[in-house]
Amino acid sequence: MYPELNPRLICNxxxxxxxxxxxxxxxxxxxxxxATAREVHELTGVPRAKVYEILKSLAKKxxxxxxxxxxxxFRAVDPKLVIGEIKDELINCAIESLAQxxxxxxxxxxxxxVWCIQSDWGIRNRIREILAGVKDELIIFATxxxxxxxxxxxxxxxxxxxxxxxxxxxxxxFRKLPFEFRETGSxxxxxxxxxxxxxxxxxEECFLIADGKESIAVHRAGNKREAxxxxxxxxxxxxxxxxxxxxxxxxxxxx
Amino acid sequence: MYPELNPRLICNxxxxxxxxxxxxxxxxxxxxxxATAREVHELTGVPRAKVYEILKSLAKKxxxxxxxxxxxxFRAVDPKLVIGEIKDELINCAIESLAQxxxxxxxxxxxxxVWCIQSDWGIRNRIREILAGVKDELIIFATxxxxxxxxxxxxxxxxxxxxxxxxxxxxxxFRKLPFEFRETGSxxxxxxxxxxxxxxxxxEECFLIADGKESIAVHRAGNKREAxxxxxxxxxxxxxxxxxxxxxxxxxxxx
DNA sequence: TCTATTGTTACTTTAGGGGTAACAAATGTA
DNA sequence: TACATTTGTTACCCCTAAAGTAACAATAGA
Numbered sequence: 324m325y326p327e328l329n330p331r332l333i334c335n336x337x338x339x340x341x342x343x344x345x346x347x348x349x350x351x352x353x354x355x356x357x358a359t360a361r362e363v364h365e366l367t368g369v370p371r372a373k374v375y376e377i378l379k380s381l382a383k384k385x386x387x388x389x390x391x392x393x394x395x396x397f398r399a400v401d402p403k404l405v406i407g408e409i410k411d412e413l414i415n416c417a418i419e420s421l422a423q424x425x426x427x428x429x430x431x432x433x434x435x436x437v438w439c440i441q442s443d444w445g446i447r448n449r450i451r452e453i454l455a456g457v458k459d460e461l462i463i464f465a466t467x468x469x470x471x472x473x474x475x476x477x478x479x480x481x482x483x484x485x486x487x488x489x490x491x492x493x494x495x496x497f498r499k500l501p502f503e504f505r506e507t508g509s510x511x512x513x514x515x516x517x518x519x520x521x522x523x524x525x526x527e528e529c530f531l532i533a534d535g536k537e538s539i540a541v542h543r544a545g546n547k548r549e550a551x552x553x554x555x556x557x558x559x560x561x562x563x564x565x566x567x568x569x570x571x572x573x574x575x576x577x578x
Numbered sequence: 579m580y581p582e583l584n585p586r587l588i589c590n591x592x593x594x595x596x597x598x599x600x601x602x603x604x605x606x607x608x609x610x611x612x613a614t615a616r617e618v619h620e621l622t623g624v625p626r627a628k629v630y631e632i633l634k635s636l637a638k639k640x641x642x643x644x645x646x647x648x649x650x651x652f653r654a655v656d657p658k659l660v661i662g663e664i665k666d667e668l669i670n671c672a673i674e675s676l677a678q679x680x681x682x683x684x685x686x687x688x689x690x691x692v693w694c695i696q697s698d699w700g701i702r703n704r705i706r707e708i709l710a711g712v713k714d715e716l717i718i719f720a721t722x723x724x725x726x727x728x729x730x731x732x733x734x735x736x737x738x739x740x741x742x743x744x745x746x747x748x749x750x751x752f753r754k755l756p757f758e759f760r761e762t763g764s765x766x767x768x769x770x771x772x773x774x775x776x777x778x779x780x781x782e783e784c785f786l787i788a789d790g791k792e793s794i795a796v797h798r799a800g801n802k803r804e805a806x807x808x809x810x811x812x813x814x815x816x817x818x819x820x821x822x823x824x825x826x827x828x829x830x831x832x833x
Numbered sequence: 834t835c836t837a838t839t840g841t842t843a844c845t846t847t848a849g850g851g852g853t854a855a856c857a858a859a860t861g862t863a
Numbered sequence: 864t865a866c867a868t869t870t871g872t873t874a875c876c877c878c879t880a881a882a883g884t885a886a887c888a889a890t891a892g893a
Contacts, residue, residue: 332678338671354682385697402679404703410672416590417665423587424657427609442640448659
């Protein structure tokens with residue numbers, strides 16, 4: 324209907340704080356250069372009756388200039404200035420927020436031993452954090468190379484300074500990655516592949532154990548990814564034993 | 579009621595895209611470090627029944643981590659990471675918007691000769707633009723030093739390379755500024771001071787004429803500021819004549 | 834077994850934004 | 864001048880997201 328308007332642009336402008344109609348009107352005005360309310364309405368689909376108050380509110384923010392008359396004419400302020408201004412304001416807002424939040428939390432302890440993380444970037448952050456803290460030894464179990472690829476640099480660094488053990492379900496899948504891999508037995512491989520809980524197939528698994536005292540388990544069911552961070556030494560130790568078992572066929576409890 | 583929560587912080591977080599309750603819950607969690615839903619509710623005033631879905635939505639975004647159980651415990655992800663992530667996303671959004679808007683407007687001509695600007699920063703932008711474009715001569719009439727102070731640097735630069743005439747209603751007010759001023763006659767001064775239109779006193783005035791072909795008039799009524807940009811050569815010329823008249827007492831029309 | 838707390842559901846209320854219809858004012862035209 | 868058209872404004876309605884409320888089952892603790 325209004326093919327001129329890039330919906331992604333409108334969405335972006337909304338994310339930056341404009342309403343849908345404000346975004347449409349501003350974008351429309353930018354492409355019209357200079358226009359009457361009616362022209363903005365016709366290009367953007369914003370109801371004619373609304374165009375006036377919307378352009379007025381944009382003018383109040385300084386994003387639009389008005390030439391009074393009948394008809395009045397409207398003109399968009401240079402996007403470079405407008406977007407720059409919005410960006411600066413949001414950045415200041417972020418800086419101030421951070422300062423205020425830091426006042427609330429003087430130190431930032433990770434008190435509890437078990438936490439669940441439900442967003443992709445949250446998981447990535449945590450993994451990065453854990454990788455950065457590895458001192459002696461890192462054990463990884465993975466069924467998917469994607470994650471190893473993402474942290475290749477960090478892992479290479481660990482490989483140089485610590486002991487790095489990567490256990491995978493199938494060597495072939497990891498062929499392209501520059502690490503030494505160890506393969507789990509076929510029984511476990513089949514088990515993992517066919518794992519279904521409550522009707523959901525868990526098609527991606529990754530465990531990390533750092534220095535035998537902190538572990539993170541990432542799993543994906545369908546397109547939802549989740550991670551559990553565990554700082555219980557006993558559990559980590561147990562996990563270590565289990566990997567030993569998977570790998571060597573022996574299960575030794577020595578604590 | 580809930581003195582712990584800085585309302586400015588909540589407002590900032592809302593500006594960054596969180597809802598009011600999300601902002602409260604996150605800020606509350608940051609200061610509590612680790613807490614149950616009830617504790618978050620008690621500190622922040624978010625209805626207890628709502629805390630769960632709100633924290634879940636925060637967890638989905640990766641801003642909060644959850645430890646399942648009864649009661650479940652919640653933990654805020656480090657504000658540095660959270661705010662950093664939000665900031666990055668908004669900056670990307672701004673960059674993309676700008677690119678998309680630039681696609682719409684290849685050149686950015688200022689076609690029409692009269693435009694009205696209704697926001698403070700819009701006015702400032704325009705003035706800066708005009709000042710940057712002065713080639714030969716700049717005439718200013720001002721009743722308030724604030725604006726001159728703001729653009730002191732730009733004006734000094736113009737003074738060096740062009741002819742700069744600053745006319746003021748009262749020398750005394752501008753004493754502290756490092757420019758040469760010329761004073762208007764007392765009749766005009768009184769006129770300006772007592773100017774009332776539709777019951778509104780115009781208590782601040784500033785006119786700029788750049789190279790006799792572009793002018794901007796800024797006026798303030800109460801706390802509302804507005805500016806009119808005029809590019810009509812004839813009008814600018816007339817204005818110039820009028821200032822001449824104000825200053826020297828002679829009015830010469832020679833076009 | 835009883836009680837208190839937790840976690841969930843289904844509702845109401847509210848406010849902001851979007852959309853529509855109608856009309857007065859301004860403009861243009863026969 | 865009378866009429867038609869367009870412009871600018873107002874008063875509505877509708878919808879949705881979010882906030883707030885009440886009630887209840889599940890869980891945990893005494």
